Amino acid sequence: xxxxxxxxxxxxxxxxxxxxxxxxxxxxxxxxxxxxxxxxxxxxxxxxxxxxxxxxxxxxxxxxxxxxxxxxxxxxxxxxxxxxxxxxxxxxxxxxxxxxxxxxxxxxxxxxxxxxxxxxxxxxxxxxxxxxxxxxxxxxxxxxxxxxxxxxxxxxxxxxxxxxxxxxxxxxxxxxxxxxxxxxxxxxxxxxxxxxxxxxxxxxxxxxxxxxxxxxxxxxxxxxxxxxxxxxxxxxxxxxxxxxxxxxxxxxxxxxxxxxxxxxxxxxxxxxxxxxxxxxxxxxxxxxxxxxxxxxxxxxxxxxxxxxxxxxxx
Amino acid sequence: xxxxxxxxxxxxxxxxxxxxxxxxxxxxxxxxxxxxxxxxxxxxxxxxxxxxxxxxxxxxxxxxxxxxxxxxxxxxxxxxxxxxxxxxxxxxxxxxxxxxxxxxxxxxxxxxxxxxxxxxxxxxxxxxxxxxxxxxxxxxxxxxxxxxxxxxxxxxxxxxxxxxxxxxxxxxxxxxxxxxxxxxxxxxxxxxxxxxxxxxxxxxxxxxxxxxxxxxxxxxxxxxxxxxxxxxxxxxxxxxxxxxxxxxxxxxxxxxxxxxxxxxxxxxxxxxxxxxxxxxxxxxxxxxx
Numbered sequence: 001x002x003x004x005x006x007x008x009x010x011x012x013x014x015x016x017x018x019x020x021x022x023x024x025x026x027x028x029x030x031x032x033x034x035x036x037x038x039x040x041x042x043x044x045x046x047x048x049x050x051x052x053x054x055x056x057x058x059x060x061x062x063x064x065x066x067x068x069x070x071x072x073x074x075x076x077x078x079x080x081x082x083x084x085x086x087x088x089x090x091x092x093x094x095x096x097x098x099x100x101x102x103x104x105x106x107x108x109x110x111x112x113x114x115x116x117x118x119x120x121x122x123x124x125x126x127x128x129x130x131x132x133x134x135x136x137x138x139x140x141x142x143x144x145x146x147x148x149x150x151x152x153x154x155x156x157x158x159x160x161x162x163x164x165x166x167x168x169x170x171x172x173x174x175x176x177x178x179x180x181x182x183x184x185x186x187x188x189x190x191x192x193x194x195x196x197x198x199x200x201x202x203x204x205x206x207x208x209x210x211x212x213x214x215x216x217x218x219x220x221x222x223x224x225x226x227x228x229x230x231x232x233x234x235x236x237x238x239x240x241x242x243x244x245x246x247x248x249x250x251x252x253x254x255x256x257x258x259x260x261x262x263x264x265x266x267x268x269x270x271x272x273x274x275x276x277x278x279x280x281x282x283x284x285x286x287x288x289x290x291x292x293x294x295x296x297x298x299x300x301x302x303x304x305x306x307x308x309x310x311x312x313x314x
Numbered sequence: 315x316x317x318x319x320x321x322x323x324x325x326x327x328x329x330x331x332x333x334x335x336x337x338x339x340x341x342x343x344x345x346x347x348x349x350x351x352x353x354x355x356x357x358x359x360x361x362x363x364x365x366x367x368x369x370x371x372x373x374x375x376x377x378x379x380x381x382x383x384x385x386x387x388x389x390x391x392x393x394x395x396x397x398x399x400x401x402x403x404x405x406x407x408x409x410x411x412x413x414x415x416x417x418x419x420x421x422x423x424x425x426x427x428x429x430x431x432x433x434x435x436x437x438x439x440x441x442x443x444x445x446x447x448x449x450x451x452x453x454x455x456x457x458x459x460x461x462x463x464x465x466x467x468x469x470x471x472x473x474x475x476x477x478x479x480x481x482x483x484x485x486x487x488x489x490x491x492x493x494x495x496x497x498x499x500x501x502x503x504x505x506x507x508x509x510x511x512x513x514x515x516x517x518x519x520x521x522x523x524x525x526x527x528x529x530x531x532x533x534x535x536x537x538x539x540x541x542x543x544x545x546x547x548x549x550x551x552x553x554x555x556x557x558x559x560x561x562x563x564x565x566x567x568x569x570x571x572x573x574x575x576x577x578x579x580x581x582x583x584x585x586x587x588x589x590x591x592x593x594x595x596x597x598x599x600x601x602x603x
Contacts, residue, residue: 018441026457124600140589144582146533148540148556149574156567203600212601247448251537265449266541269456281453285445292444 004300012293019289020075023282024068026274075282081275085268090279093264100260104176104252105245108183112245113238115188120195121222124203142189147248151182151255179256183248187241194237198230232299239295243288339590345583352399360393364550373566385555385569386562395576398550403580405466405545406531410524412470413477418520420474421481422508426489436482439475447472448534455543462551465544469534473527480523481516488515522591529584536577552577 039046039054055061062070074081080090119135126132142150158178159165165178202208203226211221250262257263261280268276352359361381368388376383382392424435442450451468458464488494494511502510538544539553547558555573563570 014437015440015444018437019444022441022445026453140585141578141582144529144533144585145578146536146540146553146574146581148537149571149577152556152563152567152570152574155563156571160564160567200598200600204598208601243446244448247446247452250448250452251541254541265452265456266543269452269460269543272456272459274456277453277456281445281449284449288446288449289444 001301001304004304005297008293008296008300012289016286016289019282019285020072021068023278023285024071026278026281080279083268083273083276085271085273090275093276094261094279094283097259097261097264100253100258101246101249101262104179104183104249104258104260105242107176107180108187108245108249109238109242111180112184112188112191112241115184116191116195119188119192121199123192124196124199125222139189139192142185143193145186147182147186148251148255150186151178151252154178154182155255175256176258179252179258183245183252187245187248190244191237191241195230195234198233199226202226202229232303235295235298235302236292239288239291242291246284246287336590336594338586338593342583342586342588342590345579346587349399349403349580349583352396353403354400356396356399360390360396362390362393364393364397365389365548373562373569382572383566383568385559391555391569391572394550394555395552395573398552398555398573398576401545401549402532402536402552402577405462405535405551406528409466409469409473409531409535410528412466413474413527414520414524416470416474417477417481420478422485422512424478425482425485426504426508432482436479439478442472442475445472448537451534451538452543455538460543460546462539462545462549465535465538469531469538473531477520477524477527481520484516484519485512488512491515526584526588526591529581529588532577532581532584552580 039051052061078091080094082088083090083093086093119139123132123136123139155165155178165175208221208225211225216224249260250265252258253260253262254266261283264276265280267273268280357364362379366389368384370388371380371384372386372388374380374384374388380390380392382390382395385391385394420435420439424432445453450472451465454468454471455464458467489512491511494507497507497511535544536551536553536556539551540557542554542557545551545554547554552573556570559569559573
């Protein structure tokens with residue numbers, strides 16, 4: 001186990017390094033001179049010498065490679081720079097906006113995990129009954145529905161129609177109900193299709209047939225054989241779903257007007273506030289990286305005999 | 315509807331066998347052909363000019379002149395949806411083409427050069443895959459500035475690594491066939507071998523996969539347009555129409571929901587076609603109870 005953790009960490013370092021490089025380039029290669037752009041934006045008149053002096057002050061006169069390493073050092077010290085638009089440290093803004101996104105994605109993740117297991121198992125295992133068919137059609141429909149439409153539909157029904165929620169006021173914990181439901185439904189549908197696919201694959205194996213002829217109970221077959229063998233690929237997939245939840249929360253935060261990281265990022269795109277955008281990309285990348293890492297470790301812990309290939313992370 | 319709860323209800327279980335396999339495929343293809351016809355001749359079928367503003371009839375209910383009602387500027391929603399087909403599907407198609415244009419050379423190079431070229435290219439793919447897809451697309455769009463072009467580029471850059479890996483796997487398999495080895499030993503030039511022997515093997519499965527990805531591409535691109543990061547108003551793109559109508563959601567929800575239903579139908583038709591193909595290829599007989 002220790003050896004595996006060490007090996008997996010080591011192989012992750014180049015990826016993390018590459019991620020910082022991409023993150024840096026998004027600022028480093030920004031079209032136009034950032035100093036001039038900022039001065040123009042502030043409406044200050046300036047001379048070429050003043051711009052040059054500011055460039056030296058911000059270290060922009062140095063070659064790109066050198067700037068990258070200076071920036072990387074700052075990153076290790078959690079110095080994420082300052083937001084141009086608001087003039088506040090990016091880290092501070094992140095601390096403010098993180099809780100919403102974290103709550104939203106974790107809640108949606110846990111509930112879609114549970115829902116997808118139920119949906120996937122029922123649609124895979126049961127004979128072609130009306131219940132399993134309806135559920136199957138429902139998942140088919142849900143994977144085709146854009147999350148923003150689902151959110152607006154739920155708002156139309158529950159906020160405008162039934163008046164259970166206030167359309168404009170979102171602030172306390174109760175207001176996370178609709179956002180979490182929206183994220184959950186779409187995500188669970190996607191995840192349940194893999195659960196279904198995997199269960200069907202296992203149920204076609206000869207040893208399941210043997211277990212059935214042996215007279216093993218359904219519960220024993222599902223628990224002892226099916227779930228045990230479908231777990232590793234599912235865990236890998238859960239990490240990926242978590243990544244898509246992190247991305248998907250942008251849309252949900254935008255519709256429900258929740259002040260999360262996604263809203264911060266969208267605002268940054270509108271204001272061309274690259275420091276925030278860069279931090280957003282790197283932070284989400286890091287969380288996603290750690291999710292994949294955790295999935296690999298769990299899989300190894302559950303089944304040490306599983307061989308991981310170089311690209312087995314996904 | 316009492317029979318819905320009965321496990322042996324005839325109507326729905328017949329629907330089951332209909333729903334899987336050929337019917338799924340046919341239904342999806344039928345929808346898809348409608349969309350293709352609309353994409354080609356949408357403007358000709360539209361009852362009204364898509365950008366004709368009629369401020370006297372803004373946000374009006376469905377009527378004979380305006381079958382789906384009008385939006386906040388009094389434009390005919392149905393006409394806009396019909397003419398928007400070309401732009402919405404065309405954008406997804408362009409993105410798919412761009413993804414293929416990146417993934418195909420990368421995958422081929424990786425599989426055929428092997429060694430360090432393979433290692434470096436797959437490492438780069440890993441790094442791109444290390445970000446959540448939508449987050450990465452957002453960062454690229456932020457860098458380029460919000461427009462339809464940057465949305466296409468952003469999505470393509472976030473999407474290519476998965477497909478490049480598929481190309482690599484398919485190519486490795488194709489290149490190990492004996493007749494490919496034979497033609498190499500006969501002194502054929504590498505580019506000739508790729509064009510004559512490898513591409514014909516890998517393109518059919520690749521195009522099938524790519525057409526299945528169209529559903530996902532449509533979803534992402536319409537989401538970006540909805541966020542105001544893709545197609546910009548007054549373009550009659552489905553996602554952008556939703557975005558434009560958002561402020562009037564409380565006043566008339568149907569203005570916002572109608573374009574969404576068209577998106578759902580389009581995505582669903584791609585998914586149905588994909589499900590049908592998968593069902594036809596699936597020869598397994600799982601035990602069910």
